[in-house]
Amino acid sequence: MNEDVPINLDEERSPWIKLAKDAYESSTSYLDANYRRQWDRNISLFQSKHPSGSKYHSAQYQHRSRLFRPKTRSSVRTNEAAVTAAFFATEDVVSVYPQNDSDEEQRASASILKHLLQYRLTKTIPWFQTLVAAYQEALVFGSVVSHQYWEYKEEKVKTRTPVLDPNGNPVLDEEGNELEDVIEEKRVVKDCPYVRLIAAENFRIDPAADWLDPIGTSPFVIEIIPMYLQDVVEKMSNIDPKTGEPKWKRLKLGELLESSKRTEFDSTRQTRQGKRQDPLTDRKESISEYQTIFIHKNIIRKNGKDWIYYTAGTQHMLTDPKPLREAYPHLREGERPYVMGGSVIEAHRTYPTSLIELTQDLQTAANDIANQRSDNVQLVLNKRYHIRRSANIDIHALKRSVPGGSVMMDDPHGDVAVIATPDVTSSAYEEQDRLNVDFDDIAGNFSQGSVQSNRMMNETVGGMEMLSSNANSMIEYMIRTFAETWMEPVVMQLIRLEQYYETDEVVLQVATNRAEQENKEEPGFYQRFTGPETDNLLRHEMTVGVNVGTGATDPVKKIERLLLGIRTMGEINPDLINFLNQGEITKEVFGALGYKDGKRFVAEEEQTRIDMLVGQIEELSGVVQQLTDQGAGKQIDAEARILSAQIKGQSDIQAAKEKAMGDVMSTQIATDARERADVMKQQVGVIEARIKAEKNDIARGELILQKEALVHKMLLEEDAAIGVSPGNEEGKQMSDVLMNDKYGKIPGAEG
Numbered sequence: 001m002n003e004d005v006p007i008n009l010d011e012e013r014s015p016w017i018k019l020a021k022d023a024y025e026s027s028t029s030y031l032d033a034n035y036r037r038q039w040d041r042n043i044s045l046f047q048s049k050h051p052s053g054s055k056y057h058s059a060q061y062q063h064r065s066r067l068f069r070p071k072t073r074s075s076v077r078t079n080e081a082a083v084t085a086a087f088f089a090t091e092d093v094v095s096v097y098p099q100n101d102s103d104e105e106q107r108a109s110a111s112i113l114k115h116l117l118q119y120r121l122t123k124t125i126p127w128f129q130t131l132v133a134a135y136q137e138a139l140v141f142g143s144v145v146s147h148q149y150w151e152y153k154e155e156k157v158k159t160r161t162p163v164l165d166p167n168g169n170p171v172l173d174e175e176g177n178e179l180e181d182v183i184e185e186k187r188v189v190k191d192c193p194y195v196r197l198i199a200a201e202n203f204r205i206d207p208a209a210d211w212l213d214p215i216g217t218s219p220f221v222i223e224i225i226p227m228y229l230q231d232v233v234e235k236m237s238n239i240d241p242k243t244g245e246p247k248w249k250r251l252k253l254g255e256l257l258e259s260s261k262r263t264e265f266d267s268t269r270q271t272r273q274g275k276r277q278d279p280l281t282d283r284k285e286s287i288s289e290y291q292t293i294f295i296h297k298n299i300i301r302k303n304g305k306d307w308i309y310y311t312a313g314t315q316h317m318l319t320d321p322k323p324l325r326e327a328y329p330h331l332r333e334g335e336r337p338y339v340m341g342g343s344v345i346e347a348h349r350t351y352p353t354s355l356i357e358l359t360q361d362l363q364t365a366a367n368d369i370a371n372q373r374s375d376n377v378q379l380v381l382n383k384r385y386h387i388r389r390s391a392n393i394d395i396h397a398l399k400r401s402v403p404g405g406s407v408m409m410d411d412p413h414g415d416v417a418v419i420a421t422p423d424v425t426s427s428a429y430e431e432q433d434r435l436n437v438d439f440d441d442i443a444g445n446f447s448q449g450s451v452q453s454n455r456m457m458n459e460t461v462g463g464m465e466m467l468s469s470n471a472n473s474m475i476e477y478m479i480r481t482f483a484e485t486w487m488e489p490v491v492m493q494l495i496r497l498e499q500y501y502e503t504d505e506v507v508l509q510v511a512t513n514r515a516e517q518e519n520k521e522e523p524g525f526y527q528r529f530t531g532p533e534t535d536n537l538l539r540h541e542m543t544v545g546v547n548v549g550t551g552a553t554d555p556v557k558k559i560e561r562l563l564l565g566i567r568t569m570g571e572i573n574p575d576l577i578n579f580l581n582q583g584e585i586t587k588e589v590f591g592a593l594g595y596k597d598g599k600r601f602v603a604e605e606e607q608t609r610i611d612m613l614v615g616q617i618e619e620l621s622g623v624v625q626q627l628t629d630q631g632a633g634k635q636i637d638a639e640a641r642i643l644s645a646q647i648k649g650q651s652d653i654q655a656a657k658e659k660a661m662g663d664v665m666s667t668q669i670a671t672d673a674r675e676r677a678d679v680m681k682q683q684v685g686v687i688e689a690r691i692k693a694e695k696n697d698i699a700r701g702e703l704i705l706q707k708e709a710l711v712h713k714m715l716l717e718e719d720a721a722i723g724v725s726p727g728n729e730e731g732k733q734m735s736d737v738l739m740n741d742k743y744g745k746i747p748g749a750e751g
Helices: 010-034 036-046 071-087 104-124 127-141 229-235 253-261 267-272 355-381 395-400 426-443 448-452 461-501 505-519 534-538 555-572 574-579 582-592 605-629 632-660 666-693 697-724 734-740
Strands: 094-098 144-162 180-198 203-205 220-228 292-302 305-312 338-341 384-387 416-419 542-546
Touching (some): 036 071, 036 127, 036 267, 071 355, 071 461, 104 505, 127 144, 127 355, 229 292, 355 426, 461 542, 666 697
Antiparallel strands (some): 144 180
């Protein structure tokens, strides 16, 4: 077809209906023949129910043990807990990087987009439920499909304002009532991105699509959307002003209901509901507006170009075909607004094997062993009896086996024979243990059953770590596969949605403020992203990274690997340690320990410099101690120098702390400095008196060194007090203090 020719003519509608119908029927037939039964079985196993066709549903097992050991549900829950620990340990869900890191504008755009996405994933999108549910779908069905789009909705609001005359007085009508003007305004109800998971039974692609990109390479994509009748009617009268979604054509009620009859029953949906009614089709509503209508969203590739249109079932067109890029301008060439991922990589299969399918036979074997053992225990406790036909026996009393009860019969020895059943042997329990180990091995679990089956290894901590390491690596592999195949493409589409549709000034301002705080740029550096050039500034090519890696499921191993990397860098080049991002390291460490953010545990940069000073003092003390060990004759002199170095170091620490306290008033600083100087003057006076009275030269030298250190510290305090004093307009210098102060003499001088 020539693309220049309009395709919304009446004579062109029939081929599009035929394309949609043929694509749907062929893909549905293939799905029903190859995957439908397995999906139903997976859902039953996940719900800890015996699947359809199981022997436990037959009449022969009506009175036998039909227990279901929930190994499958346990493994899925374990994986869900692991994916929660891996993705939600810290506040930062993802990282956004510019393609050209040397471009300042791209770096700023990446920082803004990161915080925009962070805001949406934590405030407007239920990201926790969505991600865990998506991982659950991947474990149960083998694949998960989601639709990323921008939801925009307006509503008309009427406001009444009084009519005023030129003098500002209200105008009255003939009856004396104030006249009012009715103004109709539009108010935004929804304006945010969405991630919507699609049930496996409601999605169709071509089974021959490439396994690496099934959605992008399939010639068609069909989504079956269950909608209320009233929502369909609303779509027929509204058009999306922001995304340009086409307005739906008006159909009669009978046509809508007729098109929905064909898809009323779905075995997968029915299995998911168990024995309950299907909420989409089995309800009997007295209000027709709440009836469910199945709408098909068709993306068809024709003449090398993707077209999108909606149909009511496969019978009636709801919209004219429209190029996909016009409805979704944020998409790349050949991309669709859907993402399909999984947790297991299986080459050349469009629908990979799920975790439940991998373990289904072991689950069945575990159920059989448990049920046979249960039957055996019941037979041991409640014997079987052989009763002579036509014997006069109270059979009901015999079957009840009431303790202390009696059974009436003519010949106890000839009419009834008790069949003794041997008790369960240890082999049944050993077989159960081996099945548990096999199940945990393929599912990646580390359970109590594995520990009980490996008692020798259980006796040591190293043995426990060996048992858990293999399970952790298996879970990490599935999480990484899920992140690469589903999460990163989804986040990338959300980034493009933000680039094209984000106009909320409040959200943009919040992201701008957070970017400034994180990057510590000058005020106003990011404010240009809230102006009229926002769209152009944000639309740069970005790269997305998911904050999860190997070892993400074990917090201890995660911290150990991080510290190993830091130590290795320090050994290669000690100077590299000074360039590490302390904030990111803090997030990872405290995130692994269960805290969202570790900012409240760490002080600012001034505290870091103080800690460095403390380290230098400790190092100096160690050096002096070594000198002290070299000779006993220099012990007194070394101790004096240690004391002098400690006092001087403490003064440096105090000065650094005062510098960090920028919020303290200068007058208070001066007052505190004077008080400390007065105290030290008193200490110097005491030392001078001891010097005059001391006759021993060695002790006298030690006192002189102490006095020297105190005088040095006191001069620093007086200089600080004079320099910040409000009355020091003339600005006295340290030289004046040294010249005028009575302690500014040669150390040790008398008088």
